[in-house]
Amino acid sequence: MSWDLASYFPEFNGSEMRRFKQGLASDIASLQAKAAALPPLATESSASWERVLLRSEDILQRMSHLGSYISCLASSDARNESYLKEEAELVGMRAELSKLRVEFLRAIKEAGDETFTAFMARPALDGAQNYLNRMRQEARRAMTPENEILATDLGVDGIQAWGRLYDTVSSKLEFDMLFPDGKRHRLPVSQRRSLLEDPDRRVRKAAFEGGNAAWESIEDMAAAALNAIAGTRLTLNRYRQVDHFLEIALFQASITRKTLDAMFEALFSKLEVPRKILRLKAKLLARPSLAWFDVGAPLELPGQEKLSWERATSLVGKSFERAYPALGKFFEQQVIGKNWVDWEPRTGKRPGGFCTSSMLTKESRIFMTYNQSLGDVLTLAHESGHAYHAAMMRDMRPYGRGYPMTLAETASTFGEQVLMNGILDDPAISQAQKALILDIETGHGAVYLLDIPVRYEFEKAFYEERAVGPLSVSRLKELMVDTQRKIFGDVLEVGGEDPYFWASKLHFYITGITFYNFPYTFGYLLSRALYRMFKKDPSEFLPKYEEFLRLAGTEPAEKLVQHTIGRDIEQPQFWAEAIDSLEEPLARLEMLVAEGL
Numbered sequence: 001m002s003w004d005l006a007s008y009f010p011e012f013n014g015s016e017m018r019r020f021k022q023g024l025a026s027d028i029a030s031l032q033a034k035a036a037a038l039p040p041l042a043t044e045s046s047a048s049w050e051r052v053l054l055r056s057e058d059i060l061q062r063m064s065h066l067g068s069y070i071s072c073l074a075s076s077d078a079r080n081e082s083y084l085k086e087e088a089e090l091v092g093m094r095a096e097l098s099k100l101r102v103e104f105l106r107a108i109k110e111a112g113d114e115t116f117t118a119f120m121a122r123p124a125l126d127g128a129q130n131y132l133n134r135m136r137q138e139a140r141r142a143m144t145p146e147n148e149i150l151a152t153d154l155g156v157d158g159i160q161a162w163g164r165l166y167d168t169v170s171s172k173l174e175f176d177m178l179f180p181d182g183k184r185h186r187l188p189v190s191q192r193r194s195l196l197e198d199p200d201r202r203v204r205k206a207a208f209e210g211g212n213a214a215w216e217s218i219e220d221m222a223a224a225a226l227n228a229i230a231g232t233r234l235t236l237n238r239y240r241q242v243d244h245f246l247e248i249a250l251f252q253a254s255i256t257r258k259t260l261d262a263m264f265e266a267l268f269s270k271l272e273v274p275r276k277i278l279r280l281k282a283k284l285l286a287r288p289s290l291a292w293f294d295v296g297a298p299l300e301l302p303g304q305e306k307l308s309w310e311r312a313t314s315l316v317g318k319s320f321e322r323a324y325p326a327l328g329k330f331f332e333q334q335v336i337g338k339n340w341v342d343w344e345p346r347t348g349k350r351p352g353g354f355c356t357s358s359m360l361t362k363e364s365r366i367f368m369t370y371n372q373s374l375g376d377v378l379t380l381a382h383e384s385g386h387a388y389h390a391a392m393m394r395d396m397r398p399y400g401r402g403y404p405m406t407l408a409e410t411a412s413t414f415g416e417q418v419l420m421n422g423i424l425d426d427p428a429i430s431q432a433q434k435a436l437i438l439d440i441e442t443g444h445g446a447v448y449l450l451d452i453p454v455r456y457e458f459e460k461a462f463y464e465e466r467a468v469g470p471l472s473v474s475r476l477k478e479l480m481v482d483t484q485r486k487i488f489g490d491v492l493e494v495g496g497e498d499p500y501f502w503a504s505k506l507h508f509y510i511t512g513i514t515f516y517n518f519p520y521t522f523g524y525l526l527s528r529a530l531y532r533m534f535k536k537d538p539s540e541f542l543p544k545y546e547e548f549l550r551l552a553g554t555e556p557a558e559k560l561v562q563h564t565i566g567r568d569i570e571q572p573q574f575w576a577e578a579i580d581s582l583e584e585p586l587a588r589l590e591m592l593v594a595e596g597l
Helices: 015-036 043-076 081-109 113-120 129-140 145-157 159-172 189-195 201-217 219-239 246-253 257-269 272-284 309-323 325-336 374-392 405-424 431-466 473-491 518-536 538-550 557-564 572-580 583-594
Strands: 174-178 184-188 354-358 363-367
Touching (some): 015 081, 043 081, 043 113, 043 354, 081 129, 081 159, 129 246, 174 189, 174 201, 184 189, 189 201, 219 246, 219 431, 246 405, 246 518, 257 431, 257 518, 272 431, 272 473, 272 583, 325 374, 354 374, 363 374, 374 538, 405 518, 405 557, 431 518, 431 583, 518 572, 538 557
Antiparallel strands (some): 174 184
């Protein structure tokens, strides 16, 4: 592994780690027993429940530390059985912690409004009001404590086991890659993404076809996992009297249905903006339309090169420093200076990228596979944005740090914007290189406004059909193709769809959160709106932005944006303006290409 994990524990499964785990497990069991013995929340029991909540907050902090460490190890070496065993044990420990949460739900479910309001006003709980309010909402739809505990226990070997199965199989999956020179290599599927961004269409097509042949070989497993995960959620929704599956997604995203509808109303009314981006790409690639494997293709422009890791970190660091010095300093001194990134391509690494943080050490780690492309440089900036967000929240209490994915993705995509615009504003960067960056910027717009909505619309249609019964492999493929055609329109080549996108996209198999898709579009558009404000007046905007990041776990998204940034995100106009902001980089790219760079 290329990152330093010593600040977590001196060694894996050493004495310090074992003592930490044992103490954590013991404290969870002890506190659960104490909570189970308490009566529901009332005036006379408020002090006791306060003590339980404060002890639980300490446990939450320690659990984040252990969970972050184990996820780092298992993602970097998914073939290590010891790491996988620890990951499975962690699921069990989290299940025990969930049982403690069930006791909290029991405590506040029947509490009167006056009692609950008075409880939240206790000085020791200052800064935890949003956490408690969300728990109150969750309590109102909770099953009986006995059924919630049963659901938690079954989840370990049920829904979560299906997710772990997918992770294990996908991390070991390999595909045959036939290169244009006739050489054939057996590659891990984690390296497929960078090949789909290769400038040579023959390489992209071979990676697409070889990869899909690999996914076809495990299609039955993937379909079974997807159906089981969705089926479990739908069953629990029914018992919890949740009227619609999106209610849970909206709650997890901390937004209203009005906000979600406003965003998609603006997006569907302006689909021609991202489609226009892909039409330019098709034109420059000398094609009437694009196949799915062309969507992420870079334009064939001069100045393209393989970028070393040292070059990548230099690009990110200097761009951050020019545009946003505090972010640049954080990247150089923390992310790179403290060796927080596991970036090397290796067999056995899981696909994808993420940033994870420990609330105990108040440090982050970034997982990615760097394959020397500009897209990978953007991934580094994206995940560093997550790490910066965590750093902005380091002094918040644990109960005030639980921000939703919608707001988490804002900081990361803002980091991408800072990188891209930092490069574009650098006079030392050639016109050809700027064209490459503009291609990436507009291409990312197409992904967030076309690809991500495909995932959302597919998953929504899938859940509607899954409520009746499991979907077959052929139906999943058909549904995915139909959704891609609906969103991309005529810019997508007939027959050029990806029928296995439901199998290859890890996000559909994440069990801890449902609809792991629309928050990306939300965060992308919110970050573009914020970046427009940043460009107008950085000195006035940055204090507001940093306050926005710091308080992300303390309020619903609508209230947070309104009171820190001063905008109403329940209005389609807000989102339409952000979408329209893509017109400028697209026009600039067209101009550079027309001028022959």
